[in-house]
Amino acid sequence: MIRFLRSHYWITGLFAILALLLVITKIIQPEYGASGIDSLARAALPFAFAAAAQTVVVIAGGIDLSIASMMAVTSVTAAVMMDGASEEYAIFVVIFVLCLGALMGTINGLLIVLTRVPDIVVTLAMLFVWEGVALMILKAPGGAAAEWLKGLLVGSLSIPGIPDAVTVWFPKSLILLAVCLMAVWIPFRRSRFGLSVYAIGSNSLAAFRTGVSVNRVKVGAYAMAGLFAAMGGLVLTMSTGIGAPIPGPYLLASVAAVVLGGVVLGGGRGGLLGPIVAVFILRLVRTDLTFLAVDPNITTIVEGTIMVVVVMIGGLLAVRGRRS
Amino acid sequence: SDYTIGVSNTVQGNGWREEMVCAMKAQAKASGKVKSLNIAHRNTDAAGQLEDIRNLIEAGVDAIVVNPANPEGINSAIKEATDKGIVVVAVDQAVTEPSAYVLSNNQEEYAYLGAKWLFEEIGGKGSVVYMRGAAGAAADDDRDKGFKRALAEYPDVKVAHEVFTGWQQDQGKQQILDYIATGIPFDGVWTSGIDNVIVDAFVESDVPLVPIVGADNAGFVGQLNSVDGLVGAAVTNPGSVGGAGVTLAIQLLDGDKPDAQTVLVDPQLWENKTEEGKAQLAAAADPSLDPEWPVSIMIPGWTTYSKEDIIACKGPGE
Amino acid sequence: MATEPLLEASGVVKSFGAVLALRNASLEVAPGEVVALMGANGAGKSTLVKILTGAIRPDAGQIRIKGRDHRVHSPAQARQTGLVPVYQEPSLIPDLDVAANLRLSNTPVEPFLKWVEELGIAGLHLDEPVLRLPLATLRILDLARALASEPDVLLLDEMTAALPTDLVERVLKVVRQQCELDRSVIYISHRFSEISSLCDRATVLRDGETVGTVEVGPGSEERIVEMMLGAPVKSAEEIVRATGSALPVQTQETPRLRVRNLSSGTKLSDVSFEMRAGEVLGVVALEGQGQDELFEVLAGFERPSGGHIEIDGRDVRFHHPADAIAAGHVYVPGDRADALLMQRSVRENIALPFYARPFRWGNINMGKEKSRVGAAIERLQIDTRAQGEVQRLSGGNQQKVTIARWIAAGVRTLLCFDPTRGIDIRTKREIYPLLRELADQGSSVLLYTSELEEVQLACDRAVVIFNGRVVDVIDAHDADEPTLMRAAYGLTAGDANAKAPTGEAAEASPS
Amino acid sequence: MTMPAQDDLSIAKRIRRFLRDHPLVPLVVLLIALVVILELMRPGIFNERWIGNTIKFAIPLAMLAACQTLTMLTGGIDLSVGIAATISAFVVATQVAILGTPGAIAVSLIPAILIGIANGIGVGLFRVHPLIMTLGTGLIGTGCLQVYQRTVIATGSSVPDILAWLGTGRTFGAPNSLLVFVPMAALIIYALRRTGFGRLLYALGENEDAARLAGVRSWQVILALYALSGLIAGITGLIYVGLIKAPSLSLAVPLLLPSVAAAVIGGTSIFGGRGTYSGTIVGALILTVLTTMLTVLQMPEGSRRILFGLIILAVTAVYVRITEDS
Numbered sequence A: 001m002i003r004f005l006r007s008h009y010w011i012t013g014l015f016a017i018l019a020l021l022l023v024i025t026k027i028i029q030p031e032y033g034a035s036g037i038d039s040l041a042r043a044a045l046p047f048a049f050a051a052a053a054q055t056v057v058v059i060a061g062g063i064d065l066s067i068a069s070m071m072a073v074t075s076v077t078a079a080v081m082m083d084g085a086s087e088e089y090a091i092f093v094v095i096f097v098l099c100l101g102a103l104m105g106t107i108n109g110l111l112i113v114l115t116r117v118p119d120i121v122v123t124l125a126m127l128f129v130w131e132g133v134a135l136m137i138l139k140a141p142g143g144a145a146a147e148w149l150k151g152l153l154v155g156s157l158s159i160p161g162i163p164d165a166v167t168v169w170f171p172k173s174l175i176l177l178a179v180c181l182m183a184v185w186i187p188f189r190r191s192r193f194g195l196s197v198y199a200i201g202s203n204s205l206a207a208f209r210t211g212v213s214v215n216r217v218k219v220g221a222y223a224m225a226g227l228f229a230a231m232g233g234l235v236l237t238m239s240t241g242i243g244a245p246i247p248g249p250y251l252l253a254s255v256a257a258v259v260l261g262g263v264v265l266g267g268g269r270g271g272l273l274g275p276i277v278a279v280f281i282l283r284l285v286r287t288d289l290t291f292l293a294v295d296p297n298i299t300t301i302v303e304g305t306i307m308v309v310v311v312m313i314g315g316l317l318a319v320r321g322r323r324s
Numbered sequence B: 001s002d003y004t005i006g007v008s009n010t011v012q013g014n015g016w017r018e019e020m021v022c023a024m025k026a027q028a029k030a031s032g033k034v035k036s037l038n039i040a041h042r043n044t045d046a047a048g049q050l051e052d053i054r055n056l057i058e059a060g061v062d063a064i065v066v067n068p069a070n071p072e073g074i075n076s077a078i079k080e081a082t083d084k085g086i087v088v089v090a091v092d093q094a095v096t097e098p099s100a101y102v103l104s105n106n107q108e109e110y111a112y113l114g115a116k117w118l119f120e121e122i123g124g125k126g127s128v129v130y131m132r133g134a135a136g137a138a139a140d141d142d143r144d145k146g147f148k149r150a151l152a153e154y155p156d157v158k159v160a161h162e163v164f165t166g167w168q169q170d171q172g173k174q175q176i177l178d179y180i181a182t183g184i185p186f187d188g189v190w191t192s193g194i195d196n197v198i199v200d201a202f203v204e205s206d207v208p209l210v211p212i213v214g215a216d217n218a219g220f221v222g223q224l225n226s227v228d229g230l231v232g233a234a235v236t237n238p239g240s241v242g243g244a245g246v247t248l249a250i251q252l253l254d255g256d257k258p259d260a261q262t263v264l265v266d267p268q269l270w271e272n273k274t275e276e277g278k279a280q281l282a283a284a285a286d287p288s289l290d291p292e293w294p295v296s297i298m299i300p301g302w303t304t305y306s307k308e309d310i311i312a313c314k315g316p317g318e
Numbered sequence C: 001m002a003t004e005p006l007l008e009a010s011g012v013v014k015s016f017g018a019v020l021a022l023r024n025a026s027l028e029v030a031p032g033e034v035v036a037l038m039g040a041n042g043a044g045k046s047t048l049v050k051i052l053t054g055a056i057r058p059d060a061g062q063i064r065i066k067g068r069d070h071r072v073h074s075p076a077q078a079r080q081t082g083l084v085p086v087y088q089e090p091s092l093i094p095d096l097d098v099a100a101n102l103r104l105s106n107t108p109v110e111p112f113l114k115w116v117e118e119l120g121i122a123g124l125h126l127d128e129p130v131l132r133l134p135l136a137t138l139r140i141l142d143l144a145r146a147l148a149s150e151p152d153v154l155l156l157d158e159m160t161a162a163l164p165t166d167l168v169e170r171v172l173k174v175v176r177q178q179c180e181l182d183r184s185v186i187y188i189s190h191r192f193s194e195i196s197s198l199c200d201r202a203t204v205l206r207d208g209e210t211v212g213t214v215e216v217g218p219g220s221e222e223r224i225v226e227m228m229l230g231a232p233v234k235s236a237e238e239i240v241r242a243t244g245s246a247l248p249v250q251t252q253e254t255p256r257l258r259v260r261n262l263s264s265g266t267k268l269s270d271v272s273f274e275m276r277a278g279e280v281l282g283v284v285a286l287e288g289q290g291q292d293e294l295f296e297v298l299a300g301f302e303r304p305s306g307g308h309i310e311i312d313g314r315d316v317r318f319h320h321p322a323d324a325i326a327a328g329h330v331y332v333p334g335d336r337a338d339a340l341l342m343q344r345s346v347r348e349n350i351a352l353p354f355y356a357r358p359f360r361w362g363n364i365n366m367g368k369e370k371s372r373v374g375a376a377i378e379r380l381q382i383d384t385r386a387q388g389e390v391q392r393l394s395g396g397n398q399q400k401v402t403i404a405r406w407i408a409a410g411v412r413t414l415l416c417f418d419p420t421r422g423i424d425i426r427t428k429r430e431i432y433p434l435l436r437e438l439a440d441q442g443s444s445v446l447l448y449t450s451e452l453e454e455v456q457l458a459c460d461r462a463v464v465i466f467n468g469r470v471v472d473v474i475d476a477h478d479a480d481e482p483t484l485m486r487a488a489y490g491l492t493a494g495d496a497n498a499k500a501p502t503g504e505a506a507e508a509s510p511s
Numbered sequence D: 001m002t003m004p005a006q007d008d009l010s011i012a013k014r015i016r017r018f019l020r021d022h023p024l025v026p027l028v029v030l031l032i033a034l035v036v037i038l039e040l041m042r043p044g045i046f047n048e049r050w051i052g053n054t055i056k057f058a059i060p061l062a063m064l065a066a067c068q069t070l071t072m073l074t075g076g077i078d079l080s081v082g083i084a085a086t087i088s089a090f091v092v093a094t095q096v097a098i099l100g101t102p103g104a105i106a107v108s109l110i111p112a113i114l115i116g117i118a119n120g121i122g123v124g125l126f127r128v129h130p131l132i133m134t135l136g137t138g139l140i141g142t143g144c145l146q147v148y149q150r151t152v153i154a155t156g157s158s159v160p161d162i163l164a165w166l167g168t169g170r171t172f173g174a175p176n177s178l179l180v181f182v183p184m185a186a187l188i189i190y191a192l193r194r195t196g197f198g199r200l201l202y203a204l205g206e207n208e209d210a211a212r213l214a215g216v217r218s219w220q221v222i223l224a225l226y227a228l229s230g231l232i233a234g235i236t237g238l239i240y241v242g243l244i245k246a247p248s249l250s251l252a253v254p255l256l257l258p259s260v261a262a263a264v265i266g267g268t269s270i271f272g273g274r275g276t277y278s279g280t281i282v283g284a285l286i287l288t289v290l291t292t293m294l295t296v297l298q299m300p301e302g303s304r305r306i307l308f309g310l311i312i313l314a315v316t317a318v319y320v321r322i323t324e325d326s
């Protein structure tokens, strides 16, 4: 246990901050309860998927600036396809859109591998390309989402045998998030592919010499990021009921969450849990500031300060850790 | 009575939106009925606005005034709010959720009015430069409908060039300068509110001015009054609609229901050709305002604050 | 030839941009044979190994394995055909633990652990992140991993360069076992002692071309050297002054450097010694006995956890290498990649310390810089034909750049950590006299070397460190290899039944 | 190592080597090609007025891209320059009525430099990743600007004449902003080539450990670097507000991504250690011409953006091919 805490001190610290924030929230707003958790989880959803997408590529030693644009493409595609279609048809839409996301990610990855242009430049260019594609699909916000899909995010599951008083604390959106992430992440971590992603991020030359197909793994990592981005896009359509072609603020948020979550920019180190907890922390900070009716401009300052200070403390701890 | 009113806005750092927020604060203070104003003001999308509205619901506000990111995307949160008895007023842009009250600027009419004036001005034929807002934005789409409606009425008018400024001054200026440099003649410019830099571009390039349609931003109104040879029209698009939204919310909380769920604030057009228009422009001009702020800082019948109030930009308790 | 060669390469050509690394390389290995691949720094040995194992693709050439033509596209494919390399640089993934690294390369764990044990690393945890392991352990793990896949041909590229003597012995033993199983080994090393005790034949590369193959035996050494260098070289004795003419001992003078009870973390405890002006002081230690920490503390990289450093009788404290440099202590690390800007020119690399301090950030006097740098290049005889980027220089010349920098900047105390690691014999024989010359001009040199024979060639005295303490100080006269070796194992001359067994020394290295 | 004899080389190889050793040449060729394409698309556009406008708009971009080039040389990046420039622009426009032009200009540069110093402290002393640090200070700067804006609504704003003259005026047909830009660019190019500071930037970007070993205290260099970056951003804001003449709260923010793109197109490595400012200047010109090309091209906005992205990618891909070894 102690060994776990020491090697996972960053995650432990994040959970502690989250717990502290929840306590603070309860103090500021004594009525804060299950419905607050529900709103928190729903707000966190798109950010969490964006962060997951970014996490994969950052672990692989890259960075993807086109995540928010890919989310826009998948969101509008889903909304356009579901507009006027039957409820059952939406299942195919979901599958199609997930494939589309993986395809876009694959294209990003292939371009990086084939052009040998640095990741950050390729994905910067693709940010414009995917944004353009979203605009071609839908000129202005519109489309629709199937009712059952929208319903997936609302309320909580009632599980027989467990009293509602308990399940209400685990809203559907939180469960959806956990299920989607784990369905991809757990097999990923167990697979040789997952190992290879960490390997190329850690030292691509050594990975190559160990027999890892560096290029294929890299493309795979970007494809996975595309898949997560598609989930994020779907969630956007599910929560708003429409698709909007303008990318939301998910790019910088995903980078911030990844770094706050203890994933090292440069690759090889980190996991998914940290960034997800970081997303919840950032959302909860905003909630608290709204509760406190703080001047909205101060809110921006506070968010920036938190980001900088947490990472600074992390840096200090890391320096200390290396000394001792 | 002491109300708590929540505000949700999704564009930060734009003069129009800043004026809207200041109008909300000034009106809340002037009304004397608002205890505190809880403002969520940032750059985000509809999903982010859903989050803000839900946070406001959790914060226990009595009413929410929103400038919606788009007409449909935030319906679910609005419904949640109204189900809890919270009054929701959408300003600037309509929403399709029926339980919300709407007090919006009529964007389609805004574009139609200005475009029609422009096409008349160039004699019903010729070509115009069509400088739109941000691609993919709901307001831009509404305005496009109005512009296209006017265009359909003047079959001899052609769009020489259509471009998105993204509602950014620098982009608009570079785009018009580039187009002027091509040397292709055109007869007029319709802008979606990025207007004063367009006039500057003509003046700096030393090319003859053509008729220009803009919004009632302080900078452009000043130019309509002062720039030699500039023929143009300002279409009102008051940011102070935010203040009106607060008034409507307070009325609703007080139990006064308006006749209709939706009130459209119809735009006016002030041209610097007619005496009447000149007088309106002269009266409206206000060089002390930020050039990006609309000069119509008050809406008679809806707002009760003074100019000092809105400029002070202080809400209740500040 | 009686048996069909297991591996046969001929006419291999490879260029990196303007650099023609291999122009016509060939190599032949029969089953059960150990073939040495010899050549000066930059001759193309590593490049050939990489081509044979699919890590890079040749521009031209033929590779036959067991008599069949082969195109090796990737290291994974090479492994399948039985060719398994241990490259010159560690190839384990730093951020993964050992177990994950094994899984990644599909290496069976049981045999791997058996080999690790056999090679003398005890107490390895499979869940240890590779990042935390010392270099020597990494090399051994690389080898154990290669052995565990039971290769037909094992390619070892300077496997022993960074290993302490005890581990080298184990490696040699294991390699010999391989041949007994009719497996072949291609062995690269700059150490003739290893070649003569291990190899059957030596294939010599010069400037990317195979110039011949020599049966290893008595007297073959001189022939190999001649082939490697293309011209006869002076022998060690000719260039190094006789050790007998050591500096007159000046005990009364204040020492240049006095270290008292120095300790750092768990690795270095209570080290004391003195170094005089004009002296080359050797440091002898097995792997991981605290010598790394000693140099890091003296160079200002780490703060000591206790003890004193005195320079010319004055107590000093270093918070940053800049402090040490200001006090005249300059450091030449063992890994030249740590000290060089590989993509910058020779000139910029040498001039780097000139501009370190803020008041020197301004205009560069190009003429003055050129003459200072030029003088240092001249003095060290750096081959600057490819001076555009340091990475295009051969390893030996790169090493000279790391020293030239401090000669240009002016040096009082030079801390050299294994400066001849992986360096060919000619360059080595240029570096010893250079260090001597510096000392003769009044500088002091602290020299750690992993090759014990160097101590007598270059040093006046040697301090021996064992388990974080100084266990002996030996005069160069008496510092023959057996003496040093005994001392390095913690067995002082007069104390034959000392307590420290060899196992403990090996154990001390990981952790 | 062996150098093949000169006459072994085919013409193609020689051209390749020449291009590799003179990476500016392919960039300039590319720029000229873009201009030619533009002229073919819209005959007559290549005139004195257009050239003047292009230079005017390329200058602020190239100046912000200078911040990216300098920080990228050390392996960093500065995402706060967009807001730092905007703050300077906004402050100068709102303070000119109170402090007079010289005073307002002096005061307006302070926040930009402060942001730079904050970045330098975070990156240099606390070892925060530059991406996060500058993102954070950018957010903080945005908030502060909004708060400040509330306090000066009543003051109104105006662009000082000297800045308008610099930003929009011309002398003998040449944009006046060249008066600021040319000396600044010359200074940066000189600093990178012929000063100790420049050498240290390359050194830190390539191998920080090696620099440390040579006695460089990297935090000093980083702090000075980011402060300098802030200062350049501030000056850019002043020029830009003179050019646009509308001090909005997001004036220079749209220049941020293009400034990164300009540096990268100009051959600066995002990983540090490689790049020149002259390349960045050509990169900024290429981007500006590209923007014009897409403005002039009549096509739906969606395809316009797709084309923009693809051209950036193609340009860098070609450039990487040409300049890389082997």
Ligand SMILES: Nc1ncnc2c1ncn2[C@@H]1O[C@H](COP(=O)(O)OP(=O)(O)OP(=O)(O)O)[C@@H](O)[C@H]1O
Pocket (backbone or CB within 6 Å): A204, A205, A206, A208, A212, A213, A214, A215, A216, C055, C056, C057, C073, C074
């Ligand atoms: N990290 C690296 N360092 C050096 N060279 C590399 C590296 N990664 C890839 N390469 C080079 O790129 C080439 C292709 O690499 P890789 O094996 O990953 O591609 P691939 O398409 O999966 O190949 P294949 O399927 O044929 O095995 C290799 O031949 C190698 O020379």
Ligand SMILES: Nc1ncnc2c1ncn2[C@@H]1O[C@H](COP(=O)(O)OP(=O)(O)OP(=O)(O)O)[C@@H](O)[C@H]1O
Pocket (backbone or CB within 6 Å): C016, C019, C020, C021, C039, C040, C041, C042, C043, C044, C045, C046, C047, C048, C088, C391, C392, C393, C394, C395, C396, C422, D001, D002
């Ligand atoms: N990736 C590369 N890019 C450019 N040049 C290279 C590259 N790899 C090797 N070289 C050059 O090719 C030549 C042969 O290098 P190689 O590493 O094979 O030498 P070596 O014989 O192993 O030397 P050493 O004994 O120092 O290890 C050298 O001149 C080296 O500088």
Ligand SMILES: [Mg+2]
Pocket (backbone or CB within 6 Å): A212, A213, A214, C074
């Ligand atoms: Mg492969």
Ligand SMILES: [Mg+2]
Pocket (backbone or CB within 6 Å): C045, C046, C047, C088, C157
């Ligand atoms: Mg080698």
